[in-house]
Amino acid sequence: MRVLVLGGTGEARELAARLNERGVQVTTSLAxxxxxxxxxxxxxxxxxxxxxxxxxxxxxxxxxxVVVDATHPFAAAITGHAVEACALxxxxxxxxxxxxxxxxxxxxxxxxxxxxxxxxxxxxxxPGTVFLxxxxxxxAAFADDDAHTFLVRSxxxxxxxxxxxxTIVLDRGPFALEQELxxxxxxxxxxxxxxxxxxxxxxxxxxxARQLAVPVVVVDRPPLPAGVExxxxxxxxxxxLPG
Numbered sequence: 001m002r003v004l005v006l007g008g009t010g011e012a013r014e015l016a017a018r019l020n021e022r023g024v025q026v027t028t029s030l031a032x033x034x035x036x037x038x039x040x041x042x043x044x045x046x047x048x049x050x051x052x053x054x055x056x057x058x059x060x061x062x063x064x065x066v067v068v069d070a071t072h073p074f075a076a077a078i079t080g081h082a083v084e085a086c087a088l089x090x091x092x093x094x095x096x097x098x099x100x101x102x103x104x105x106x107x108x109x110x111x112x113x114x115x116x117x118x119x120x121x122x123x124x125x126x127p128g129t130v131f132l133x134x135x136x137x138x139x140a141a142f143a144d145d146d147a148h149t150f151l152v153r154s155x156x157x158x159x160x161x162x163x164x165x166x167t168i169v170l171d172r173g174p175f176a177l178e179q180e181l182x183x184x185x186x187x188x189x190x191x192x193x194x195x196x197x198x199x200x201x202x203x204x205x206x207x208x209a210r211q212l213a214v215p216v217v218v219v220d221r222p223p224l225p226a227g228v229e230x231x232x233x234x235x236x237x238x239x240x241l242p243g
Contacts, residue, residue, distance in 0.1 A: 001242065004029060004064040006082055007040060010201060011096050012070035014234045016040035019241075027064075031078065035156045055085035068237055069095040074135075074195055076222040083225045096237050097230035098198040100221060101206060108215040111196075115141045118193050118217050122148060128190035131183075133205060134219060135195070139163070151187045173201040180208035193217045 003019055005012050007028040019026040019042065026042035029049075037046075049055040059067070069082045079095065086093035103109045112118050115134060119141040122130055129149045132142065136154040143161045152162065153169040162168070167187070183189075184205075192209045194202075196218050209216050224230060231237050 002064040013040045052081040052084040059089045066092040095230045100196040100198045106210045131189040131192045133194045177204045180204045195219045
């Protein structure tokens with residue numbers, strides 16, 4: 001059996017490891033956006049396909065038995081390309097998405113529909129330090145905000161213009177609660193901006209914000225393509241695969 005995993009997440013790495021243990025020929029494809037990615041088990045392919053057409057060509061040249069889209073919940077373009085390419089090549093497609101986060105008692109969340117909406121919300125708040133954990137590619141939406149000081153955390157340095165008053169922290173999760181509490185206190189964070197990525201790797205920042213009564217702006221996930229129903233876990237994917 002041959003499985004192509006569209007990866008870049010913890011779920012993708014776990015799935016590759018589990019399939020590799022089963023003796024399945026698994027190839028993980030990474031977009032190449034991270035300079036030093038965590039290498040999954042099995043074969044590795046790095047670099048984009050060139051849109052849906054490029055993925056179609058790849059699937060025809062290297063036909064897998066199934067494609068598993070285990071990309072980030074906000075990788076909407078890749079997911080759309082996978083749906084289109086698999087339909088055109090009659091390749092079975094499974095999509096896995098970890099559940100999103102849910103606000104609990106003591107949380108002070110504001111949900112917004114997009115990064116631009118998050119930036120507009122920030123601009124409407126009083127000056128202070130904003131902790132941005134939305135990813136380095138989203139900094140452009142905040143670049144013209146001179147009223148706030150920004151703390152930005154990402155795996156690699158920013159590739160777009162950042163706000164004038166920005167402190168960059170290069171780090172990779174998972175993060176412990178004690179780390180997040182210390183970071184928010186040290187920088188005097190008064191507002192946290194995050195995407196609803198879900199999962200345990202970066203959830204500690206939300207607990208830290210709750211304990212310190214820091215408001216949080218949560219960017220909602222983009223919708224899945226019409227007709228796509230996501231599986232919630234690696235176990236759910238494995239249950240549908242033979243072996």
